[in-house]
Amino acid sequence: MARGRLRVYLGAAPGVGKSYAMLAEGQRRRSRGTDVVIGLVESHGRRLTAQMAEGLELVPRRTLVHRGGAYTEMDLDAVLARRPQVALVDELAHTNVPGSRNAKRWQDIEELLDAGIDVVTTLNIQHLESLNDVVEQITGVKQHERIPDEVVRRAEQVELVDMTPEALRRRMVHGNVYPADRIDVALTHYFRPGNLTALRELALLWVADRVEEGLQRYRTEHGIATPWETKERVVVALSGERDEEALIRRAVRIVSRSPGSELLAVHVARSDGLAGADAAVLAGQRALVESLGGSFHQVVGEDVAAAVLQFTQAENATQIVLGGTRHGNLSGLLLGDQVAPKVTRLAGHLDVHILTHERMAHRAVVTLPSLAGGVGRARFWWGVAVGALLLPTLTVLLVAVRGFGLAGDLLLYLLAVVGVALVGGLYPAFGAAIAACLLANYYFVPPVHSLAISRPADAAVLVVFVVVALVVAGAVERALRWARAAARSAVEAATLSDLATGALRGQDDLPALLERVRETFGLAAVSLLERDSPGGRRWFTVASTGDTSPESPEEADTDVSITDTLVLAGHGRPLAAGDRRVFLACAAQVAASRENYRRRQQAAEAEERVTADRRRADLLQELEPELAVARRALEQLRDREATGTEGERAALCDLGQGAVNRAHGQVRNLLALSRLHTGALEVFLRPVDLDDVLTVTLDDLGPGGHDLTVRLPDDLPDVIADAALLTRVITNLAAHALRRSPAEAPPRVEAVPAAGRVDIRLVDHGPPAPEAAQREPNGGHGPTSGVLRLCADLAQAIGGTLRWEETTGGGLTSVLSLPAAAEA
Numbered sequence: 001m002a003r004g005r006l007r008v009y010l011g012a013a014p015g016v017g018k019s020y021a022m023l024a025e026g027q028r029r030r031s032r033g034t035d036v037v038i039g040l041v042e043s044h045g046r047r048l049t050a051q052m053a054e055g056l057e058l059v060p061r062r063t064l065v066h067r068g069g070a071y072t073e074m075d076l077d078a079v080l081a082r083r084p085q086v087a088l089v090d091e092l093a094h095t096n097v098p099g100s101r102n103a104k105r106w107q108d109i110e111e112l113l114d115a116g117i118d119v120v121t122t123l124n125i126q127h128l129e130s131l132n133d134v135v136e137q138i139t140g141v142k143q144h145e146r147i148p149d150e151v152v153r154r155a156e157q158v159e160l161v162d163m164t165p166e167a168l169r170r171r172m173v174h175g176n177v178y179p180a181d182r183i184d185v186a187l188t189h190y191f192r193p194g195n196l197t198a199l200r201e202l203a204l205l206w207v208a209d210r211v212e213e214g215l216q217r218y219r220t221e222h223g224i225a226t227p228w229e230t231k232e233r234v235v236v237a238l239s240g241e242r243d244e245e246a247l248i249r250r251a252v253r254i255v256s257r258s259p260g261s262e263l264l265a266v267h268v269a270r271s272d273g274l275a276g277a278d279a280a281v282l283a284g285q286r287a288l289v290e291s292l293g294g295s296f297h298q299v300v301g302e303d304v305a306a307a308v309l310q311f312t313q314a315e316n317a318t319q320i321v322l323g324g325t326r327h328g329n330l331s332g333l334l335l336g337d338q339v340a341p342k343v344t345r346l347a348g349h350l351d352v353h354i355l356t357h358e359r360m361a362h363r364a365v366v367t368l369p370s371l372a373g374g375v376g377r378a379r380f381w382w383g384v385a386v387g388a389l390l391l392p393t394l395t396v397l398l399v400a401v402r403g404f405g406l407a408g409d410l411l412l413y414l415l416a417v418v419g420v421a422l423v424g425g426l427y428p429a430f431g432a433a434i435a436a437c438l439l440a441n442y443y444f445v446p447p448v449h450s451l452a453i454s455r456p457a458d459a460a461v462l463v464v465f466v467v468v469a470l471v472v473a474g475a476v477e478r479a480l481r482w483a484r485a486a487a488r489s490a491v492e493a494a495t496l497s498d499l500a501t502g503a504l505r506g507q508d509d510l511p512a513l514l515e516r517v518r519e520t521f522g523l524a525a526v527s528l529l530e531r532d533s534p535g536g537r538r539w540f541t542v543a544s545t546g547d548t549s550p551e552s553p554e555e556a557d558t559d560v561s562i563t564d565t566l567v568l569a570g571h572g573r574p575l576a577a578g579d580r581r582v583f584l585a586c587a588a589q590v591a592a593s594r595e596n597y598r599r600r601q602q603a604a605e606a607e608e609r610v611t612a613d614r615r616r617a618d619l620l621q622e623l624e625p626e627l628a629v630a631r632r633a634l635e636q637l638r639d640r641e642a643t644g645t646e647g648e649r650a651a652l653c654d655l656g657q658g659a660v661n662r663a664h665g666q667v668r669n670l671l672a673l674s675r676l677h678t679g680a681l682e683v684f685l686r687p688v689d690l691d692d693v694l695t696v697t698l699d700d701l702g703p704g705g706h707d708l709t710v711r712l713p714d715d716l717p718d719v720i721a722d723a724a725l726l727t728r729v730i731t732n733l734a735a736h737a738l739r740r741s742p743a744e745a746p747p748r749v750e751a752v753p754a755a756g757r758v759d760i761r762l763v764d765h766g767p768p769a770p771e772a773a774q775r776e777p778n779g780g781h782g783p784t785s786g787v788l789r790l791c792a793d794l795a796q797a798i799g800g801t802l803r804w805e806e807t808t809g810g811g812l813t814s815v816l817s818l819p820a821a822a823e824a
Helices: 018-031 047-052 076-082 105-114 129-139 149-153 165-173 180-188 193-221 245-256 279-291 304-314 329-335 339-346 377-401 405-424 426-444 456-504 510-521 577-638 646-677 690-707 723-740 786-797
Strands: 006-011 036-040 062-066 069-073 086-089 118-124 157-161 233-238 262-270 295-301 319-323 351-355 525-531 539-546 558-561 566-571 686-688 709-711 719-721 748-754 757-763 801-806 812-819
Touching: 006 018, 006 193, 018 036, 018 047, 018 086, 018 118, 018 157, 036 076, 076 105, 086 105, 105 118, 129 193, 157 193, 165 180, 165 193, 233 245, 233 304, 245 262, 245 279, 245 319, 245 351, 262 279, 262 304, 279 295, 295 304, 295 577, 304 319, 304 339, 304 577, 319 339, 339 351, 377 405, 377 426, 405 426, 405 456, 426 456, 510 525, 510 539, 510 566, 510 577, 525 577, 539 566, 558 577, 566 577, 577 646, 646 723, 686 690, 686 723, 690 709, 690 723, 719 723, 719 812, 723 757, 723 786, 723 812, 786 801, 786 812
Parallel strands: 006 118, 006 157, 036 086, 086 118, 233 262, 233 319, 262 295, 319 351, 709 748
Antiparallel strands: 062 069, 525 539, 525 566, 558 566, 686 719, 748 757, 757 812, 801 812
16 A cells, blocks of 8 residues: 655744645645545634635544543544545644544654555644754744654655735734734734744745755756755865964855855865874864854865865855965966866856955965875885886996987887886876986987087987977876776776665665775775754764764764765765765665665555454454354343253353353454564563473363373473463464364374474364465465464464474364474
């Protein structure tokens, strides 16, 4: 059965027209032929609301008595029995009268949704759990009726019923909200213009956040990287300098001009580790950003500008704020201080703000660019070593041979420069090219053994050699970067594909998925965290892997938000901007797997409830004949004229008592079934002697038990079971066998030890059993009788198995297999 859909009309305050909108939606659907009923509506005496409800079927309310007063609530059972397509239920956050099935009305609505009924309901923003403290601070009124935000977020549609404070206050004055005796008090207290404006803004922002969640989900599912300016997100890039507090405050002022905007501060740490910011400065900047309502992030990247842009795209930001450079264009190009110009050039649709600050007023301090370039320190020094070894060796060989000419010598030197570029990157290759030019000039350009050049053509050749060597070295390093980027993209694609495939195949073991993410990114630990409510401060670990897994985002080195309440946190090292983007995609896959698992669990629980209801119905059906027998016996005993001799009356008493005893056993079975499927059945496993169990079974069976043949070997071991439940299972199986067996062929009980277990066999020679007609998934036969199904469930609860076989010569054999105590 498909779950029903929930639609919520959300308002900022009472009287904005939520109930009216709900009823109007009901009228619209009824006009299209949909079966709509009013489960409950609170008109509060409002004439227009009552008029809108006319023509809609109303399910009568039920009356409850509490503390001497009579109260009415929605009759949940009546609505479920009516089974409409759509039910209109007002006031989602309402608290039910004590004595109701559920404490809250939203729990009643959950039952309607589980039954496949669509529900349209209403809610005021002040009842949301996450906003309770804020609303109390604004209005001075503490809301006692609260509802978890997650209940509302699960709704398929949340529609805001909006009204300006002025219009709502006019409705109050006209008497369309409260009676006349309450208008003045309401207008001067709760319904003050400032209160209504603040509540309206809260409602608009809450709905906007929910729309934003859906948009982010859509962008992630469709791989859209280009930012959509649906909500302003401003990224301020920080270098970790001591004078950037002014930059942060100016970025906050930019954010404050657009209500609802977000501020994200990002610091890019160089992956080569040569230039690191002061940790104390970064800690102060983090505290300042968070105190001003923003969030602080740290990523790792070889190229600071590219890392900032990757982070901006991953967060769907719309604006970037940068501090201006202290250097001019030429010195910035030489010294590598080109972050702002490069971000501006590559920003595309993003708005870039380059702000001046105190650091720009100071004299520039000349520092050399990173010698390692983009290949890392180790490979840089390996390149230097290769150049220092290869060029002298090649020169010695060429001097010894002297048969290639200047062109051939320069080609061999060019090959050596390319080799150095492959190992160490551009900077060692640049040094190797200059060194090769000097060596060729000294040993092979006339006059030899001198750096002087006699012919201009030779000078031109050497210059061309240096240029070609640098171009080739640059192309080689760029090719290496592209190769690394391609390899990285392949790993990213493989990781995401692996996670997506696991989710599609139903592999929802969250620790295993998190372990895969941890290994992919080389982290020490990864945790999936969930907080109690949006905006709450308490975090709970859903699943984790690795040592010292973070228990809150503050303890993590990197974290990404999946929803308002769900965060994937990693510990071990900050992630590069590119890694962070893939980490976010992995987080979405983990969240999807978790959601799939929850849906399958809900489906399994629903199926289990259906199975329990079916078995309960079977037991009730088997109970009816016993009650009918007892009823007929009592009626005949009461009819003195029809009553015969004393022996006939005794027979009727025996007949009625037997039927009542069997009915009592069925009632006990029903109670056991209910306790079993609600998890309230207590099971005490211990060694049990089958002789004692069968003795109690024969007593419970009464006179009919004397016809049962018992065959137990002398060396039969004890079994591990719950004695009371085992007795009930064997008693029910024996009673079933006695009813089926003819008088000349009574049933028998056998016990046979087999491979660490004991098989208890109840054999009857009755007619072909319809109970064996139902095919089970494992290929065996299963019962259609409610009692036998209960026996199978109880056997599983005590650690055993129950199966059925066809008896040789006709009949049915029940085989109860239990672990032997000696083996256990």
